[in-house]
Amino acid sequence: MTKETKIPKEHPRAESLRVREKLLEHYNMGVVAHAGLIAHGRGEAFDYLLGEKTTEPALEAVKAAAAALLTAKHPVISVNGNAAALAASEIVKLSQVTGARIEVNLFYCSVERKKAIERVLRDAGATKVLGIGEDASARIQEIGSERRRVDPRGILIADAVLVPLEDGDRTEALVHMGKNVIAIDLNPLSRTAQLATVTIVDNIVRAMPTLVRISEELRTENKEKLKEIASELDNKRTLGEAIDLINQRLTKLAEKGTYISLLEMSKI
Numbered sequence: 001m002t003k004e005t006k007i008p009k010e011h012p013r014a015e016s017l018r019v020r021e022k023l024l025e026h027y028n029m030g031v032v033a034h035a036g037l038i039a040h041g042r043g044e045a046f047d048y049l050l051g052e053k054t055t056e057p058a059l060e061a062v063k064a065a066a067a068a069l070l071t072a073k074h075p076v077i078s079v080n081g082n083a084a085a086l087a088a089s090e091i092v093k094l095s096q097v098t099g100a101r102i103e104v105n106l107f108y109c110s111v112e113r114k115k116a117i118e119r120v121l122r123d124a125g126a127t128k129v130l131g132i133g134e135d136a137s138a139r140i141q142e143i144g145s146e147r148r149r150v151d152p153r154g155i156l157i158a159d160a161v162l163v164p165l166e167d168g169d170r171t172e173a174l175v176h177m178g179k180n181v182i183a184i185d186l187n188p189l190s191r192t193a194q195l196a197t198v199t200i201v202d203n204i205v206r207a208m209p210t211l212v213r214i215s216e217e218l219r220t221e222n223k224e225k226l227k228e229i230a231s232e233l234d235n236k237r238t239l240g241e242a243i244d245l246i247n248q249r250l251t252k253l254a255e256k257g258t259y260i261s262l263l264e265m266s267k268i
């Protein structure tokens with residue numbers, strides 16, 4: 001919590017404000033990039049339109065994501081500033097359940113930020129964090145940004161990469177390299193969402209605990225069944241369903257007029 005802010009429990013937007021505070025706190029710690037705060041605002045707008053809950057298409061994508069991570073030979077969770085701020089302990093749990101490695105990979109890259117993110121992950125229980133300093137010694141030429149610097153034990157050799165809150169270029173390059181890319185992105189229209197193999201259109205603060213829970217449930221399933229679950233997902237269809245849900249909600253809201261209570265709105 002930043003010093004100047006106390007969020008009243010009864011505030012109708014208390015949860016959303018708490019998430020903002022967490023981001024600001026991590027911004028002050030040098031974990032979140034300036035642009036991470038802007039990116040979060042864009043995410044919030046889509047979350048509002050989606051009803052701030054995990055939808056059916058998102059849940060379907062989470063199952064496919066869990067199955068893809070559990071069947072991968074070299075699964076990797078790629079961590080940026082926002083992901084570390086909002087879901088560090090779930091990242092560590094997911095890594096333990098699926099055997100995925102954790103690699104820090106940043107768009108706005110600096111050694112200091114990578115180290116600050118590593119500290120947050122280690123405080124959350126991570127024992128090994130890839131991609132820090134000289135460890136990011138490999139290059140993926142297809143990627144234009146600083147995200148091209150990767151760890152040869154991680155993203156470079158990964159066959160499945162979880163990329164929460166991503167920019168489209170890297171997703172495109174990783175898919176082009178034949179990797180399964182699992183994105184968490186509240187904006188179903190973003191390039192990342194459209195290009196990923198599996199897109200979970202949900203807030204990272206809800207999607208990550210759900211992904212951990214479903215991975216725990218599926219971990220004992222046989223590999224063939226898991227491969228079937230992963231391959232059955234039609235990503236374009238689930239994205240279409242997410243867009244349709246927004247459309248339906250907006251249509252209902254428009255029919256009700258310009259003002260309705262938050263409680264009423266959450267039921268739509």
Ligand code: PTJ
Nearest residue numbers: 035036039040043080081106107108165185186187203204
């Ligand atoms: O930490 P760095 O340096 O790697 O930088 C991270 C950011 C997020 C700043 C960088 O990757 C970036 O600029 O991303 P974009 O292009 O703004 O894309 C971020 C996407 O994440 C947008 O489509 C947002 O809608 C979405 N988003 C934002 N907050 C959330 C979210 N999706 C899920 N959960 C959120 N809380």
